[in-house]
Amino acid sequence: MTHWTLTSWQQKQVKQQPIYLDSQALNSAVERLSKLPPLVTSWEIEGLKKQLAEAAEGRRFLLQGGDCAEVFSECESPIIANKLKILLQMSLVLVHGGKRRVIRVGRFAGQYAKPRSDDFETREGETHPSYRGDLVNKIGFNAEDRFNDPERLLRGYERAALTLNFIRSLVDGGFADLHHPEYWDLDFVKHSPRAAEYQKLVENIGDSLRFMETLAGRQVGEINRVDFFSSHEGLHLLYEQAQTRRVPHRPGWFNLAAHMPWIGMRTADPDGAHVEYFRGIANPIGVKIGSGVEPDMLLDLIERLNPLNEPGRLTLICRFGADKIASGLPPLVEAVRRKGHRVLWCCDPMHGNTIRTAEGIKTRRFDHIVSELEQAFDIHADIGTYLGGVHIELTGDNVTECTGGARGLSDQGLKESYKTFVDPRLNYEQALELALLVAQRMSRMIDAAALDGPVVF
Ligand code: PEP
Ligand code: CO
Numbered sequence: 001m002t003h004w005t006l007t008s009w010q011q012k013q014v015k016q017q018p019i020y021l022d023s024q025a026l027n028s029a030v031e032r033l034s035k036l037p038p039l040v041t042s043w044e045i046e047g048l049k050k051q052l053a054e055a056a057e058g059r060r061f062l063l064q065g066g067d068c069a070e071v072f073s074e075c076e077s078p079i080i081a082n083k084l085k086i087l088l089q090m091s092l093v094l095v096h097g098g099k100r101r102v103i104r105v106g107r108f109a110g111q112y113a114k115p116r117s118d119d120f121e122t123r124e125g126e127t128h129p130s131y132r133g134d135l136v137n138k139i140g141f142n143a144e145d146r147f148n149d150p151e152r153l154l155r156g157y158e159r160a161a162l163t164l165n166f167i168r169s170l171v172d173g174g175f176a177d178l179h180h181p182e183y184w185d186l187d188f189v190k191h192s193p194r195a196a197e198y199q200k201l202v203e204n205i206g207d208s209l210r211f212m213e214t215l216a217g218r219q220v221g222e223i224n225r226v227d228f229f230s231s232h233e234g235l236h237l238l239y240e241q242a243q244t245r246r247v248p249h250r251p252g253w254f255n256l257a258a259h260m261p262w263i264g265m266r267t268a269d270p271d272g273a274h275v276e277y278f279r280g281i282a283n284p285i286g287v288k289i290g291s292g293v294e295p296d297m298l299l300d301l302i303e304r305l306n307p308l309n310e311p312g313r314l315t316l317i318c319r320f321g322a323d324k325i326a327s328g329l330p331p332l333v334e335a336v337r338r339k340g341h342r343v344l345w346c347c348d349p350m351h352g353n354t355i356r357t358a359e360g361i362k363t364r365r366f367d368h369i370v371s372e373l374e375q376a377f378d379i380h381a382d383i384g385t386y387l388g389g390v391h392i393e394l395t396g397d398n399v400t401e402c403t404g405g406a407r408g409l410s411d412q413g414l415k416e417s418y419k420t421f422v423d424p425r426l427n428y429e430q431a432l433e434l435a436l437l438v439a440q441r442m443s444r445m446i447d448a449a450a451l452d453g454p455v456v457f
Pocket of ligand 1: 068115233264265266288319351423
């Protein structure tokens with residue numbers, strides 16, 4: 001393979017980049033961005049990579065979730081806190097059911113750039129650049145809002161920093177303390193059809209915690225502090241490049257804008273610019289894989305992105321859709337296993353299941369989401385590999401964007417609180433319900449495995 005440099009991606013075909021009219025303004029923004037201090041550190045990044053390596057071996061489970069697209073106007077304390085709360089609740093449920101530690105990775109603090117099918121959008125004879133996420137332009141359909149403004153790269157970076165700063169302070173202040181799960185209660189928890197199940201689980205965990213602490217005569221482990229890691233689609237390559245640095249005492253280049261950037265499905269061409277950029281960074285990375293990816297292409301991707309077969313380096317985030325996973329996933333899993341590649345298999349049951357209602361509203365059916373996840377568990381169990389994570393679009397708020405779930409949200413109900421700027425997200429209740437289902441499934445697998453011999457965690 002050719003020599004990698006920080007800018008070698010610029011020699012490749014680069015997809016999904018905004019067109020900027022003023023290249024001087026763009027260069028100036030990128031240059032200023034590249035001087036600002038990093039958002040995350042190399043030791044956090046390396047810590048996450050170790051944890052992901054354990055997840056690939058079945059000793060941890062990855063929970064990656066958050067908005068499809070963050071927007072600048074929602075960089076607000078209740079919205080951020082609610083997202084943390086639902087991720088904490090889900091991870092508590094998963095730890096309990098799966099008997100494994102959970103790695104919490106948010107789709108936050110930088111999820112501001114979106115791929116689009118066209119550079120331009122036309123409505124009633126009027127044409128403007130497509131909305132490519134708040135990092136690039138604004139969603140309103142007029143010339144001013146759709147102007148691709150390089151200064152927004154700096155605004156996005158600043159909001160990512162504000163978001164991370166708030167998350168870090170909450171976590172350091174004890175917000176995530178397992179002794180106080182009531183800190184994470186969301187107002188409507190009491191009204192959820194699954195509330196009783198969740199409350200019982202919280203009480204059980206509280207009881208065991210008190211029991212262990214009484215025996216040990218001290219607080220158990222690091223239970224009053226959990227880690228959150230950040231992730232976003234590494235789509236806007238000048239933004240990513242500006243935050244990619246060398247650090248003292250460690251070899252290689254680190255993307256210090258997020259712990260775990262991922263390559264979106266539309267930019268995962270093995271010979272494209274995104275794969276070229278990503279192959280040179282030391283972070284753990286994800287790649288979205290969907291139908292149309294053949295085993296040979298996947299092996300090519302893996303060999304480029306993880307030539308040393310480093311554990312924890314590569315997470316394959318599969319998003320086929322409930323009707324396609326049964327034919328699409330098994331040949332890929334088989335091929336990767338035969339070659340002995342060490343990867344973490346993760347299921348994104350959202351992006352292959354997006355549909356439109358009769359009225360044209362973009363939604364996802366809860367049943368389809370559950371079905372894809374269930375099938376992913378089955379496929380890995382049949383082949384003898386491990387499904388080590390889920391990747392979900394969710395919000396801690398009470399939106400109505402996906403149909404179904406315990407409350408049986410209908411197509412008509414979608415209008416009540418449909419807020420997403422891009423893809424429909426699970427609301428708080430649906431996300432918790434999904435976690436309960438996954439946890440049940442994981443605990444059944446443990447019971448089944450126990451019949452064959454002891455399970456070592
Ligand atoms: C996304 O994660 O929001 C997304 C665009 O996904 P994909 O690349 O899988 O289509
Ligand atoms: Co999305």
